Each structure stands twice: as C-alpha cells, then as structure tokens.
Amino acid sequence: MRIIQTTFLAICYTAVSTAAFGNSANAPKKVAVFGGTGYVGSAVCERLIQKGYDVTAISRRGTNPKPNDTNLNQVKWVKGDATDPSTVKKIVNENDAVVHAIGLLFDVDSGLTNLNKIVSGSGSLPDEKSTYDNITRKTMFNVCDAIEAKMGPFSKKEKFPLCFVSAAEAGWPDVAGGSFVENTLAPDWLKQYLGSKRTVEERLNGSAKIRGAIFRPSLIWDWTKVSQCPFIELYSIYMLFICNKRMVACLFLYLLTIPSLLIQSRIQTHDHTLP
Amino acid sequence: MTIHCHNKIKLNQLDVLPAIPIFNIASAIGVPFVDKTVRVETLADAIVAGIGDDSVEGVQRYMQMEKLAKQ
Numbered sequence: 001m002r003i004i005q006t007t008f009l010a011i012c013y014t015a016v017s018t019a020a021f022g023n024s025a026n027a028p029k030k031v032a033v034f035g036g037t038g039y040v041g042s043a044v045c046e047r048l049i050q051k052g053y054d055v056t057a058i059s060r061r062g063t064n065p066k067p068n069d070t071n072l073n074q075v076k077w078v079k080g081d082a083t084d085p086s087t088v089k090k091i092v093n094e095n096d097a098v099v100h101a102i103g104l105l106f107d108v109d110s111g112l113t114n115l116n117k118i119v120s121g122s123g124s125l126p127d128e129k130s131t132y133d134n135i136t137r138k139t140m141f142n143v144c145d146a147i148e149a150k151m152g153p154f155s156k157k158e159k160f161p162l163c164f165v166s167a168a169e170a171g172w173p174d175v176a177g178g179s180f181v182e183n184t185l186a187p188d189w190l191k192q193y194l195g196s197k198r199t200v201e202e203r204l205n206g207s208a209k210i211r212g213a214i215f216r217p218s219l220i221w222d223w224t225k226v227s228q229c230p231f232i233e234l235y236s237i238y239m240l241f242i243c244n245k246r247m248v249a250c251l252f253l254y255l256l257t258i259p260s261l262l263i264q265s266r267i268q269t270h271d272h273t274l275p
Numbered sequence: 276m277t278i279h280c281h282n283k284i285k286l287n288q289l290d291v292l293p294a295i296p297i298f299n300i301a302s303a304i305g306v307p308f309v310d311k312t313v314r315v316e317t318l319a320d321a322i323v324a325g326i327g328d329d330s331v332e333g334v335q336r337y338m339q340m341e342k343l344a345k346q
C-alpha cells in the first residue's frame with residue numbers, strides 16, 4: 001500500500017513539475033534576475049513567481065519596488081553590485097538560470113543623465129560609475145565568467161540559460177540602411193550604448209557553456225508609462241525623417257490632430273463630472 | 276454624475292496612443308531600421324518563456340518575442 005502511495009505521489013510531482021517548468025528534466029527552477037527592481041526586471045520577477053520559479057532579484061536598491069504586490073513579495077530581494085565579480089559568482093552558483101535586465105539609456109558620459117528621469121521606467125538614476133561599459137559590459141561579463149566557472153571546462157551538462165536584454169538598434173548593421181544611420185546620424189552616446197550591447201552579444205554567442213537568449217526590444221512601454229510619450233514621438237520623427245521626408249509631412253499633420261483629440265477628450269471627461 | 280475612473284484611464288491612454296502607432300507604422304511599412312515597440316508585459320513573458328525553452332537561443336526580435344509571449 002505504501003509503495004502504491006509513494007508511486008502515486010511521485011507521478012503527481014512529475015506532472016506538476018512538467019506543467020510548471022516544461023519537459024526538460026534539467027529545466028531551471030531557481031532564477032536570478034540582475035536588475036530585478038527595474039522596469040523590465042520587476043515585470044520578469046512577477047511572471048517568474050506566477051510560473052512557480054524560486055526568484056532572487058539583485059540590484060543596487062535591493063528592495064521590493066512594489067511592496068503591495070503579492071507576487072513580488074515572494075521574491076528574495078538582494079542588495080548587491082553586479083560589477084563586483086564575487087557578488088555575481090555567489091548568486092550564479094545558487095541559481096539554475098539568470099536574467100540580466102540591468103541597463104540605462106544615458107550614462108554619466110552622455111551629458112544627458114537627467115533625461116533618465118523621463119525615459120527610465122523605474123526612475124533609476126546613474127551614479128558616477130555608471131558608464132555603459134560598467135553597467136552593461138562589465139556586469140554581463142561577470143555573469144558569463146561566473147557561469148562558465150560553475151559549469152567547468154569539461155562539463156557535459158546542458159547549456160546554462162542566460163537571458164540578456166539588448167536593444168533593437170544593436171541589429172542595425174544587419175539591416176538595410178542601419179549602418180548608414182548609425183555612422184552618419186546617431187549621436188556619440190548612442191554609438192557607445194550600442195557598442196556595449198554588441199560586445200555582450202558577441203561574448204554570449206561565443207560561449208559553449210551558455211544558452212544565451214538575446215532579447216532586442218525597441219522602445220518598451222506600457223499603458224501607465226505616459227511620461228515616455230514625448231521621447232517616443234521625438235525618436236519617431238527622427239527616424240522617419242531619415243527615411244522619407246514626405247512621411248514627415250504626414251506625421252506632422254497627424255501630430256497636429258493630437259491637441260484637438262486631447263481637448264475633446266478632456267471636454268468629454270468634464271461632461272461626465274457635471275452634476 | 277460622479278467621475279468615472281474609466282474616463283481617466285481613457286484619457287491617459289490617449290496621451291500614449293498617438294505616439295505608439297507612429298513608431299509601429301514605420302516598422303509595418305518596412306522601414307528596416309525601425310522595429311515595432313514592445314510592451315513590457317510582452318518582453319517579460321518572452322523572457323520567462325525563454326528560460327524554460329531550450330530551443331530559445333540567439334537574437335530574439337519583436338516577432339519572436341510576441342510569439343514566445345503567447346506560449
């Protein structure tokens with residue numbers, strides 16, 4: 001009877017594990033999220049918890065950005081500096097997979113650091129050491145080095161899963177007109193930003209021990225991120241101007257309709273508030 | 276009548292909505308160096324799917340992210 005009971009429990013456990021983590025027997029269960037308090041990082045943490053993963057979030061702040069969120073309350077929040085190899089090594093050794101979501105658009109050398117208040121989803125501001133090289137390249141290289149050390153040179157284990165948040169523009173050299181845009185029109189800070197992303201991508205692609213998933217999003221937004229609006233519009237105009245001047249004319253006509261739409265909307269809202 | 280939250284949400288969405296299609300249209304009409312914008316929920320879902328799926332490796336553009344997010 002006890003044997004039947006044990007077998008039944010084992011079958012149930014396997015079924016639940018498969019449903020939660022996929023078919024692979026070595027599927028990761030413990031995930032570390034570097035930059036877990038950030039805009040993308042916290043969204044990843046939330047979903048990982050929902051999927052049943054054991055999540056550790058590492059960041060400079062080391063605190064839950066949404067204390068009332070029931071999912072994020074289950075995350076282990078760790079304060080740490082990912083530019084420090086020993087900190088990263090300790091975290092990597094305790095986990096089966098890593099997400100790297102550390103990033104900033106304007107580093108300390110860009111001359112535009114205050115704009116991070118507008119474009120950063122989490123409102124994070126860089127400190128004096130926050131260069132693209134430190135924030136993007138060094139932190140990711142630390143993660144890659146720690147993973148490769150953990151796997152060992154002769155290991156026959158499956159590749160270690162590592163997700164990296166890159167940028168769509170890192171792929172400019174691969175698309176028509178992309179190199180021209182970058183070489184002739186992109187500002188220096190953008191070239192530096194993309195350079196660090198590409199250095200990391202090359203590092204990932206060259207590793208035999210890491211399964212690097214490189215996510216290249218364009219602008220990232222959600223319905224609550226209203227403050228990003230002006231930046232997106234300016235960027236759109238900039239990109240479209242490069243492409244087609246006739247398109248710019250259409251775009252301006254389109255933008256001219258926005259104030260009237262907003263005014264109309266506000267009038268409608270006020271109408272609803274009238275007694 | 277009272278103020279409806281629903282109206283406030285719509286107003287906020289109007290602030291964002293005019294900007295997003297511009298970027299997305301540029302991508303849709305084939306401007307090769309402009310990619311469609313990605314919602315943070317889509318990106319996060321895609322990353323989570325990428326952790327558990329051994330076949331996910333290399334560059335994931337918005338098309339792959341949208342596909343992964345639906346898994």
